[in-house]
Amino acid sequence: MTQAFKGVVFDLDGTLTDTEAQANHAAMAVLADMGVEGDMALFESLSGIHDIERRAILHRALAAQVDPDDFLLAWRARIDQQRANGVPTKPGAAALLQTLKDKGYLLALATSSYRTMALEKLAKAGLEGFFDVIVPVDDVQNPKPAPDPYLLAADRLGLKPVECVAFEDSETGAESAFTAGLFTVQIPDIHPASGKWANIVAPDLTEGAKAAGLI
Incomplete structure (x- = not known):
């Protein structure tokens, strides 16, 4: 890239x-x-x-x-x-967040969960503290697949959408990021990716970050 x-x-x-x-x-x-x-x-x-x-x-x-x-x-x-004893993470999630942080990238979370639930999951997953900005569903009038969550995340980071990469798993989320103008990396979870709403479809977070030129 x-x-x-x-x-x-x-x-x-x-x-x-x-x-x-x-x-x-x-x-x-x-x-x-x-x-x-x-x-x-x-x-x-x-x-x-x-x-x-x-x-x-x-x-x-x-x-x-x-x-x-x-x-x-x-x-x-x-x-x-x-989840009493923790929330499972995707392979390489914490390591990638730390690497991106060390490289100086600004990090945001755009989630369809309410803020209280998102913060709880981050804490139980050991992923709290990485994000400069969190955009929960509470903060947007039009949630995913509308572009609003990603537009707001970029704005709160002080960046243009084209200056940001988005990581998503679902078609709904990928559509939100892609139509907002972010470079979109889709890593399918439950359903396969159509590729319609992604610049890159990758098998996991690490490979997606490499393909996007982030690491």
Whole structure:
């Protein structure tokens, strides 16, 4: 790469933390406890979708089988139990963040989680302290796939979108970053990448950073 980037903006779930699949399996277990045969495809379809919309989708999908609010409370409790001893990270996540920090890049997080939840996951994953800016879903009027989260992240870093690289796993997140004008590296997690919303599709964080010329 010949372009000189100054900032790097990361998604959280499925990109830095290995939380998407963990949460989906927890959901299936909770439904089984409630006597309902769950549909994994439903939960996998929520990848990259912000928390507010997730709740609405699940209310519509589950209302005929269980009380959606009871399910959501039980799901939250199951996830909290799983994460009591830490949140799993994607291979190379902490090392890459440290390397980028050492190289002088400004780092931001653009997540579809609420701020309190994002901060909790970062702390339990051992990834707190790396980011100059955090943009949770609370801070934007139009969440991913709209470009707003990445536009705001770049603005808060004091950079133009074209001066930043974005790391995303989902199509929803990649669309948000790509349409905002960031150089987008997509690392598929649950679903394969179409490549439509990515400058680079990579197998992992380290390879993506190398391909983007960051390390």
